[in-house]
Amino acid sequence: MAQNREFFYRRLHSLLGVIPVGLFLTQHLVVNHFATRGAEAFNKAAAFMEQLPFRYFLEIFIIFLPLLFHAIYGLYIAFTAQNNVSRYGYFRNWMFMLQRLTGIITLIFVVWHVWETRVQAAFGAEVNYDMMANIVANPFMLAFYIVGIVSAVFHFANGLWSFFVSWGITVTPRSQQISTYVTMGIFVALSIVGIRAILAFV
Amino acid sequence: MSENKTIRIIVTRQDRPDTAPYDEEFVIPYRPNMNIISALMEIRRNPVNAKGEKTTPVAWEMNCLEEVCGACSMVINGKPRQSCTALIDQLEQPIRLEPMRTFPVIRDLQVDRSRMFDSLKKVKAWIPIDGTYDLGPGPRMPERKRQWAYELSKCMTCGVCLEACPNVNSKSNFIGPAPLSQVRLFNAHPTGAMHKAERLEAIMGDGGLANCGNSQNCVQSCPKGIPLTTSIAALNRAATIQMFRNFFGSDEV
Ligand code: HEM
Ligand code: SF4
Ligand code: FES
Numbered sequence: 001m002a003q004n005r006e007f008f009y010r011r012l013h014s015l016l017g018v019i020p021v022g023l024f025l026t027q028h029l030v031v032n033h034f035a036t037r038g039a040e041a042f043n044k045a046a047a048f049m050e051q052l053p054f055r056y057f058l059e060i061f062i063i064f065l066p067l068l069f070h071a072i073y074g075l076y077i078a079f080t081a082q083n084n085v086s087r088y089g090y091f092r093n094w095m096f097m098l099q100r101l102t103g104i105i106t107l108i109f110v111v112w113h114v115w116e117t118r119v120q121a122a123f124g125a126e127v128n129y130d131m132m133a134n135i136v137a138n139p140f141m142l143a144f145y146i147v148g149i150v151s152a153v154f155h156f157a158n159g160l161w162s163f164f165v166s167w168g169i170t171v172t173p174r175s176q177q178i179s180t181y182v183t184m185g186i187f188v189a190l191s192i193v194g195i196r197a198i199l200a201f202v
Numbered sequence: 203m204s205e206n207k208t209i210r211i212i213v214t215r216q217d218r219p220d221t222a223p224y225d226e227e228f229v230i231p232y233r234p235n236m237n238i239i240s241a242l243m244e245i246r247r248n249p250v251n252a253k254g255e256k257t258t259p260v261a262w263e264m265n266c267l268e269e270v271c272g273a274c275s276m277v278i279n280g281k282p283r284q285s286c287t288a289l290i291d292q293l294e295q296p297i298r299l300e301p302m303r304t305f306p307v308i309r310d311l312q313v314d315r316s317r318m319f320d321s322l323k324k325v326k327a328w329i330p331i332d333g334t335y336d337l338g339p340g341p342r343m344p345e346r347k348r349q350w351a352y353e354l355s356k357c358m359t360c361g362v363c364l365e366a367c368p369n370v371n372s373k374s375n376f377i378g379p380a381p382l383s384q385v386r387l388f389n390a391h392p393t394g395a396m397h398k399a400e401r402l403e404a405i406m407g408d409g410g411l412a413n414c415g416n417s418q419n420c421v422q423s424c425p426k427g428i429p430l431t432t433s434i435a436a437l438n439r440a441a442t443i444q445m446f447r448n449f450f451g452s453d454e455v
Contacts, residue, residue, distance in 0.1 A: 003407075003408065004406070004407045004408050005408075006407075006408045006409070006410070006412055006413070007406045007407070007408075007410065007411070007412045007441070007445075009412075010412035010413070011412065011445070077415070079373070080369065080371075080373045080374045081368045081369055081371075081374075081415060082368050082369075082371040082373070083368050084366075084368050084419070087280050087281070088366055088417075088419045088422065088423070090417075090418065090419060090422050092416065092417055092418035092419075093368070093417045093418065093419050095416075096368060096415055096416060096417035096418075097368075097417075099415075161416075162415070162416045165416050165431075165434075165435050165438060166412075166416075166438055167438060167439070167442050168435055168436065168437075168438035168439020168440070168441070168442050169439075170435060171432060171435040171436050171439060172432060172435075173429075173431070173432060176431075176435070
């Protein structure tokens with residue numbers, strides 16, 4: 001590999017985690033939340049998203065390619081760390097470990113989820129309320145979905161915290177502390193949105 | 203006097219850089235106010251292990267004996283720290299001594315910290331003041347700034363922060379927190395600032411700043427209380443600006 005690309009790749013990884021992948025995640029959970037208003041509301045919202053102009057362009061450049069880069073490089077980052085929470089049980093070290101762990105869980109979940117929905121749609125299946133209701137009718141799948149959603153949301157929220165450090169926005173310990181409160185607030189809020197949405201299919 | 207009081211110490215030993223480590227236990231007589239160094243000296247004076255077998259004295263490094271040189275760093279009861287300021291009375295027994303494995307072990311508790319000094323060279327952690335003629339005095343440093351810069355200058359290259367960092371290991375080439383913070387120190391100096399971009403470019407290279415994953419173990423572990431994570435975040439900001447300067451262009455070289 002070319003020399004001295006690491007800085008660029010890391011910054012790109014950090015940026016893509018928030019824009020667009022993090023924004024997409026938020027948008028996705030909010031749209032799914034329509035399911036709490038009934039099957040019809042959800043189907044309408046999903047159909048609206050499906051009918052967006054330039055759908056394939058948006059899917060490829062706003063979702064798949066950024067996620068693919070972030071996930072592959074993220075795996076590389078995760079496996080170059082030697083976690084040591086048993087020796088250094090500090091809060092931030094736990095968050096460091098969880099950031100990597102939730103990244104891996106999220107990857108497994110997202111691959112499965114995309115296979116089950118988007119790839120099946122490409123094969124002609126219709127993505128709608130009934131499809132999801134069928135999936136989560138299985139209690140194991142429901143548990144898997146809840147773990148996947150909470151992991152992704154934690155990863156995004158805590159990732160926002162480190163994004164602010166990586167770009168030099170939160171420098172002082174105090175600003176980083178407040179950033180912890182704010183991002184954990186985002187974690188709780190988005191988790192509620194995500195879990196309410198998935199439970200609406202049960 | 204507590205004549206029959208003893209101290210139990212388990213040392214992770216290693217005879218040569220390429221041989222396997224093994225544990226050896228020692229029981230030594232207690233004296234008041236001992237530290238790890240004086241305990242190791244006691245073992246050196248009478249190198250007999252807990253089983254009563256004669257053994258080789260334990261090898262370790264030391265120099266200042268007042269926590270300013272960093273040479274005596276080792277892992278004591280699971281935490282990397284200086285053995286000269288680790289008091290026996292404050293440690294739970296048996297006391298476990300291990301080398302800082304982040305670095306190549308030379309022998310027993312003695313490690314080779316060369317990589318840290320190489321990193322300091324790589325990031326140009328000095329201030330060039332020589333010219334072909336007398337350059338005269340440099341610009342003055344505001345007192346307030348001098349005070350916080352002094353805190354950063356306390357680093358003794360002990361390696362504790364590298365040992366604590368999950369991203370400094372054999373799978374990565376991360377230079378670790380200490381040399382990064384030194385870049386902030388030298389860039390803060392009014393004369394040092396004349397080479398600011400050069401130092402930033404150095405830490406924007408492979409194994410540099412971007413490898414930090416914010417576990418923040420370093421700032422929790424540094425014996426000198428150096429605000430390492432504040433330095434890293436401040437450098438992240440400087441690197442962001444430098445990145446834009448490099449790409450879009452700037453007259454500040
Ligand atoms: C739902 C999709 C995902 C979102 C929204 C997301 C978001 C983020 C964000 C915002 C960051 C912080 C960047 C920074 O530290 O500056 C981050 C970091 C990270 N992500 Fe993701 N990510 C996602 C998926 C993944 C996946 C699938 C992996 C693969 C294992 C992964 C691995 C990582 C790792 C290891 C870091 C830590 C980087 C570091 O601290 O240096 N992420 N992610
Ligand atoms: S920053 Fe602190 S822990 Fe790291 S080498 Fe310097 S003195 Fe040791
Ligand atoms: S001997 Fe110098 S720090 Fe301990």
